[in-house]
Amino acid sequence: MPIIKHLLAVATMLSCFALPVAAEDTIKIGYVDPLSGTFAQQGDASLKHFAFLIDRVNAAGGALGRKFEIVPYDSKLQPAEALIALKDITDRNISFIMHCAGSNVAAALIDGVAKHNARNPDHRVLYLNCGALASDLTNDKCDFWHFRFDANTGMRAETLVRGLPKTLKSVYLINQDYLFGQTLQRETKEYLAKLRPDIKIVGEELIPLGKVKDFSPYVTKVQSAGAEALITGNWGPDLNLMMKAAADAGANLQYYTYLSHVVGGATSVGAMGENRLHTVTEFHPNVPSEQNSAAGEEFVTSWRKDHDFDLFQMNNYVLLKMLAAAIDKAGSTDPYKVALALEDSKTTDPLGHEYIMRKEDHQMLEPLYAAQFVRGVKHDSEKTGFGWKTETVVEAAQLAQPTTCKMKRPAS
Amino acid sequence: MEIVVGSLLNGLVYGMLLFMLASGLTLIFSMMGVLNFAHASIYMLGAYFAYEISRWAGFVPALILAPILCGAIGAAIEIWGLRRVHHNGHIAELLFTFGLVFIIQRGLQMIWGMLPMPYRVPPALDFALFTMYGANFPAYRGFMLLVSAGMLLAIYLLLKKTRIGLIIQAALTHPNMVSALGHNVPVVFTTVFAGGCLLAGLAGVIGGNYLTTESSMADAMGPIVFVVVVFGGLGSLGGCFVASIIMGMIQTFAVVFDYTLGDLLVPLGVSVGGDNLLGEILTVPMARIGPLLPYAMMILMLLFRPRGLLGTRDT
Amino acid sequence: MSEATPATVAIGAKPMGRAWLWWGALLLLALVLPWMFYDWTTGRHSGFMISMLSQAGMMVIFALSYNMLMGQAGLLSFCHAVFFGMGGYTVIHLLSSIGAGDIGIPMEVVPLFGGLAGLGMAIVFGYMATKQRATAFAMITMGIGELLATASVMFHHFFGGEGGITTDRMIDRSLFGLTYAQGIQVYYLIIGWTVISVVGMYFLTQTPLGRMANACRDNFERAQFVGYDPKIVRFVQFALSGLFAGIGGGLYAITYEIVTFDAMAGPLSANALLMAYIGGTTVFAGPILGAVLITVLQSGVSLLSNSWLVYVGVLFITMVTFVPTGLAGIVMAHGPIHKAGQLGRLTVPYLRLLVPGVALLLGFIGLVELLSFLTIGAAQGKKLSLFGAPIDVNAFQPWAIVAVCVLGGAGWLRIESKAFNRVWEQVTADVKARELLR
Known part of the structure; x- marks a missing residue:
């Protein structure tokens, strides 16, 4: 029964597995995302993206002649755990913390990083947001130490509304009842009123996150309201179950979604999404062939050799590229100097599209694609036989939405 | 009218799915007193097994084999796990099932990966059974109703007409008396636990393609099943059935009737709104509180009638 | 309840x-x-x-x-x-x-x-x-x-x-x-x-x-x-x-x-x-x-392994099965023995338990890590290494080692724990007898 001894052994044994692999001098980026539990697939997908993208950036020379290295931490999608990880990152003098999933964790990190930097000016840290989308984070909650390398909900809502067909007359909005869903609901309505006043919103609904098992009653409601299309930010089971219920009821609906392209989406939607499912994405595997970009195509095919889900986080390639350029320009990894170098920096993806890091709110402007889920495209998604086909491209410069950010800039 | 009829059908289907899960738990819970948190994990296992089997052998073998596998796993858990823990008390048993939840979830992720499984309704059942007010009623739902009704009948016959059924029934209400009469209670326990897991596995086979098959599917189903069992009353399969249907109906109708607490106050001449906490509470529509109603109802039930709807003894 | x-x-x-x-x-x-x-x-x-x-x-x-x-x-x-x-x-x-x-x-x-x-x-x-x-x-x-x-x-x-x-x-x-x-x-x-x-x-x-x-x-x-x-x-x-x-x-x-x-x-x-x-x-x-x-x-452990939930789960199951009184219960059980000055008699049996226990534990951890690396970790671009030496998860050798550790450790531990129980019962009986004599 020497349980305590067992535990000591656990600790020592585990520390063996965690022995730092690379002894060479690298530029480390602490990466915090859910890697265990229910939401692990999100962190898992991002980590796989980074593993792939970082090789590209390192092959191109890294920054200051050093290579980048990702140090993963498990956030368990809980702000407190992310803040503990932040402590370990600053302890190890890592200058960059990166985080993708969950606007709640992002809000905590923005706040935590700002306080840490104010209280510990000798070892500051820069927060690279690679996918927490709530537009608030670069508006009212904006901060000097936070850079968002992905289009926010407002930009996505605008792209979605621009992509709506001219014949569409009535829509129904369903979103999940939490920060992200509520923001999308509000912003979708805003841009519908602004850009497409002819479309009537026949109903709207906030559903409790991940609690609804049977969506049939919602479908009944949508049908009796006479909606032609559903606009939704639902993801995971909430999207999948909703579409299943609608398909079962034989509802003739189009689905305009914000997150159906993320990992697992295509698998769970499958044939019922054919010609009905639309998404707004920062990239999808058929973009290069649509735009005749050989460089982009090479990117996609080499990803598909090793992965059975789609490459869609092109913004994270830009993140690494922009960061490398900024570190080179600043001549060091000092977070303050790198932050200044990042502001107003521009770069391009392999296809030649331009990405701009806006100085006033630290929001990156990126091209967005409104795409449809169809059969017979060059690269299908997750071996389903279906894949994404671009309907509308909105370039970065067109998405320069106004911001309410009043950034406080540190003196040095 | 069309909404009412449609919702009645929807509620019935969902209620029956709940019943499939809850019936197994009610047997386990009433008889062994074990708050089996891993019940929903067995349901998840059932769905994953069914997916894997239906890939190789088709849906019908999956329908038979996957529940049996789950039952076997249940028996193993009881014999090598719970039985050893039993003398350490109910909290120990509960924690044991707690540990199982973690292990099963991560284990599934290790074997099948993190992505959702493309486990789909078999093509033979993928058509519209009939159309009503312009909405299809899919054949698979009819099939689900059929399976769950068949299951109800089978359990009923097993409990009422067979000897082991009579012993189980007796053990449900008077466990001590049964062992005093010289019946081998551990074997009864194993049978019941394996049977409960078998039913959960069956629910997984049926529910996995109706809903989704992924490593988080157990999380959401766990607590609601407890609510059904407690609301229906311990030791009563009939109560469990009625409670499942009620819960199914409530969740369905809460979505349809879009009222807020504030609306109820309007006839009284009170109008609410305003940007404060009270205004926020009063203006939440029913549809958003829907999933919470079962919990509120369970609390009320326990406060005023601790034995549940049709229970034979206090919870 | x-x-x-x-x-x-x-x-x-x-x-x-x-x-x-x-x-x-x-x-x-x-x-x-x-x-x-x-x-x-x-x-x-x-x-x-x-x-x-x-x-x-x-x-x-x-x-x-x-x-x-x-x-x-x-x-x-x-x-x-x-x-x-x-x-x-x-x-x-x-x-x-x-x-x-x-x-x-x-x-x-x-x-x-x-x-x-x-x-x-x-x-x-x-x-x-x-x-x-x-x-x-x-x-x-x-x-x-x-x-x-x-x-x-x-x-x-x-x-x-x-x-x-x-x-x-x-x-x-x-x-x-x-x-x-x-x-x-x-x-x-x-x-x-x-x-x-x-x-x-x-x-x-x-x-x-x-x-x-x-x-x-x-x-x-x-x-x-x-x-x-x-x-x-x-x-x-x-x-x-x-x-x-x-x-x-x-x-x-x-x-x-x-x-x-x-x-x-x-x-x-x-x-x-x-x-x-x-x-x-x-x-x-x-x-x-x-x-x-x-x-x-x-x-701590979640920093080191993404499979930490498995370890937590196994810890709970082990605890409720074998140590229902919890950690403090173990410590308290040694109280009377310590007072009677008999703690020394348990040292050797404990050490004998420790060897197969550690083997089993290391084998189990190795198994979990190898498995989770094979299905999840590899594609995330991580490298599995032990004491700085990389491990090839597709080779036969590491799997054989952990299998031997797990099976051998478990069997050995079973034998040792029986022996330990005998000593434990003897010691507690002695302590009780002493108290009665006093």
């Missing part, structure tokens, strides 16, 4: 002098520990260690307050996090008000208001839940927990939705002139409140209330005959445990300067149960051990 929990070691019975020595040593360790991880070259504290120790401190309060219900009153609650979270949210709002200059309360007193919020909530919900006992009580608390956790995501004014509510703890009001900019100052604040809470909860066990709670746990009908209303005893015990949980929540708010719905949600309630049980519910200090252990597992 129809039966009472098994008879327990009397909580109050202890030799005073020795016990105080142990508590003093523990406190000293808590005070010194951060300085062991102090980086003298940069003159900085290890922020991670301080975070983890702070977390452990508040979890100690939380687990002990949970044990007021589970260990002392025999009540299984699934909504304990509600009081923790409520304390947290209250303190967040309070800190913001103080920071804005609306109220003037020194930082050192602030956690108490978290406690009062917890107390208030516990009075409201305890009034409902404590009408029942055993399973009905457990299920009511489960309902309450679910209701409030969901409500906290729904209502933005007080809870801030899923983004939570943030504040700044540098309110510039302190009895000692501290700014609380650095984690170390907050850590000592937590230690202070932990000591206050532990002492408070300990003395509660010595009061008639604490004794009656034990009585109602063990046999509530007899307790009724003595003239106490078990409902009222349960209610007061529930309310007070809410008070202490609220203090823990207040400290959480001060440490992280953010409270989200996670602080109220089911997983945290479950954590309280796990910490108390693993530590040992029958001994007052048990949950302290459990809280520290679980915190280290969650924060």
Whole structure:
């Protein structure tokens, strides 16, 4: 029964597995995302993206002649755990913390990083947001130490509304009842009123996150309201179950979604999404062939050799590229100097599209694609036989939405 | 009218799915007193097994084999796990099932990966059974109703007409008396636990393609099943059935009737709104509180009638 | 839950002098520990260690307050996090008000208001839940927990939705002139409140209330005959445990300067149960051990392995199967043997257990890591290595080694544990015989 001894052994044994692999001098980026539990697939997908993208950036020379290295931490999608990880990152003098999933964790990190930097000016840290989308984070909650390398909900809502067909007359909005869903609901309505006043919103609904098992009653409601299309930010089971219920009821609906392209989406939607499912994405595997970009195509095919889900986080390639350029320009990894170098920096993806890091709110402007889920495209998604086909491209410069950010800039 | 009829059908289907899960738990819970948190994990296992089997052998073998596998796993858990823990008390048993939840979830992720499984309704059942007010009623739902009704009948016959059924029934209400009469209670326990897991596995086979098959599917189903069992009353399969249907109906109708607490106050001449906490509470529509109603109802039930709807003894 | 929990070691019975020595040593360790991880070259504290120790401190309060219900009153609650979270949210709002200059309360007193919020909530919900006992009580608390956790995501004014509510703890009001900019100052604040809470909860066990709670746990009908209303005893015990949980929540708010719905949600309630049980519910200090252990597992091990949930699961199963009295129970079982001076006889058997035990453990960890690396880790671009040497997961060799470790270790451990049990029974029999002779 020497349980305590067992535990000591656990600790020592585990520390063996965690022995730092690379002894060479690298530029480390602490990466915090859910890697265990229910939401692990999100962190898992991002980590796989980074593993792939970082090789590209390192092959191109890294920054200051050093290579980048990702140090993963498990956030368990809980702000407190992310803040503990932040402590370990600053302890190890890592200058960059990166985080993708969950606007709640992002809000905590923005706040935590700002306080840490104010209280510990000798070892500051820069927060690279690679996918927490709530537009608030670069508006009212904006901060000097936070850079968002992905289009926010407002930009996505605008792209979605621009992509709506001219014949569409009535829509129904369903979103999940939490920060992200509520923001999308509000912003979708805003841009519908602004850009497409002819479309009537026949109903709207906030559903409790991940609690609804049977969506049939919602479908009944949508049908009796006479909606032609559903606009939704639902993801995971909430999207999948909703579409299943609608398909079962034989509802003739189009689905305009914000997150159906993320990992697992295509698998769970499958044939019922054919010609009905639309998404707004920062990239999808058929973009290069649509735009005749050989460089982009090479990117996609080499990803598909090793992965059975789609490459869609092109913004994270830009993140690494922009960061490398900024570190080179600043001549060091000092977070303050790198932050200044990042502001107003521009770069391009392999296809030649331009990405701009806006100085006033630290929001990156990126091209967005409104795409449809169809059969017979060059690269299908997750071996389903279906894949994404671009309907509308909105370039970065067109998405320069106004911001309410009043950034406080540190003196040095 | 069309909404009412449609919702009645929807509620019935969902209620029956709940019943499939809850019936197994009610047997386990009433008889062994074990708050089996891993019940929903067995349901998840059932769905994953069914997916894997239906890939190789088709849906019908999956329908038979996957529940049996789950039952076997249940028996193993009881014999090598719970039985050893039993003398350490109910909290120990509960924690044991707690540990199982973690292990099963991560284990599934290790074997099948993190992505959702493309486990789909078999093509033979993928058509519209009939159309009503312009909405299809899919054949698979009819099939689900059929399976769950068949299951109800089978359990009923097993409990009422067979000897082991009579012993189980007796053990449900008077466990001590049964062992005093010289019946081998551990074997009864194993049978019941394996049977409960078998039913959960069956629910997984049926529910996995109706809903989704992924490593988080157990999380959401766990607590609601407890609510059904407690609301229906311990030791009563009939109560469990009625409670499942009620819960199914409530969740369905809460979505349809879009009222807020504030609306109820309007006839009284009170109008609410305003940007404060009270205004926020009063203006939440029913549809958003829907999933919470079962919990509120369970609390009320326990406060005023601790034995549940049709229970034979206090919870 | 129809039966009472098994008879327990009397909580109050202890030799005073020795016990105080142990508590003093523990406190000293808590005070010194951060300085062991102090980086003298940069003159900085290890922020991670301080975070983890702070977390452990508040979890100690939380687990002990949970044990007021589970260990002392025999009540299984699934909504304990509600009081923790409520304390947290209250303190967040309070800190913001103080920071804005609306109220003037020194930082050192602030956690108490978290406690009062917890107390208030516990009075409201305890009034409902404590009408029942055993399973009905457990299920009511489960309902309450679910209701409030969901409500906290729904209502933005007080809870801030899923983004939570943030504040700044540098309110510039302190009895000692501290700014609380650095984690170390907050850590000592937590230690202070932990000591206050532990002492408070300990003395509660010595009061008639604490004794009656034990009585109602063990046999509530007899307790009724003595003239106490078990409902009222349960209610007061529930309310007070809410008070202490609220203090823990207040400290959480001060440490992280953010409270989200996670602080109220089911997983945290479950954590309280796990910490108390693993530590040992029958001994007052048990949950302290459990809280520290679980915190280290969650924060420390999860840094090292993404499969940490499997380890936690296996730990629980092992504990409930083989060590139902918890860690503290093991320690307490050695008490009489130590007093009789017979501890030495157990050293060799323990060492003999250790060898196969470690083999089994290493083999199991290796198996889990290899498996999870094969299916999940490889594609994430990680490299599996042991002592800096890379391991090829597709080769036969590592799998064979772990298989031998697991199977061999398990078999050997079985044999050794039988031998150990013989020695153990002999020693305890000797000790008992000696006591009888005396």
